[in-house]
Amino acid sequence: MAMSFDEKYEDAIKRLKEIGKPDYPRCQLDYYADFVELLALFSGKDGVSYGDVQDQFFGEPDEKTDAGKKDKDESFLKEIFSRIDERISLYAKSYPFEKKDNALLLKEDISENEKYYVLLLIASQLSIFESFNSDLTTDFETLSYESLKSYLPNNAVVKQFGENTEYKGNAVTKIRTLAKDIGFSLNNYAISQIAINNNQERGLDVIGWLPFEDKCQNKVIILGQCACGKKYEYKQIETRRFASYFDFYTTEPQHSLFVPYSLINIRENKFYGDEIKALVFERKRIVTLLQGNNIYNSLLSKSLVERCINS
16 A cells, blocks of 8 residues: 555654664765755754754763764864855755754755755655655656756757656657757667667757757767766766767767755865766756756645655
């Protein structure tokens, strides 16, 4: 029997409560910052303080606790909250949390743009919101599509090629139709290697191109892959595999990765980590590109976001 919305929500809360301290490597400070934000999301008007997180992660220190370990734990927590301070500055009015009396808490009035942030935060925690995974990944593909549309000029053509695609038939038929729409030739050998019963070729989720009035195959094209899982860097190779189905003329496509994580290092004007070799649309960029976009009420995850905000 399918779970009701309330049952799914209670399952997510149970999973969150079962986590004392996440088992991410300590270098993944953004993952820890996300987890603290998630605690703040469900902590009501009191929010979550530095001491709350310290107690949850490490328990009450005692006289027997090694001084070196205490210093390392203290430094680690300071780095997490420093990363949150960076987000307060980076996201500004798009950040749904605020600092009060050394506690992080959800703002009383949340704008639509801030709700997109909450949705992306939830989408980055699929292991907790496992019962909502289908809705969250579908919505993330929609938000990625809308972000790419907003990023590209008005004459661009942007299509979804994942779960929400307008293309019909098996994978080969979809790829052939897409190639015809773009005006590209196909690598027939690569196409012949796709199984006839393959209905969803998962190497591509969103695609955009800038057409010219002529029919020359030389044009700008962006191949995008959406990835909500923690090991998103491994997904960036999928668009490169998908690109083998086309014969690109004189110029290679731009490969792009859409992730719900916050990656921008405001001190270095780079990303935290260096595993991605693609054009990246991460949390800050997506939230910014969605400003003024009125699709929130049509999202499958709207009820979940509203429940989390009002819990």
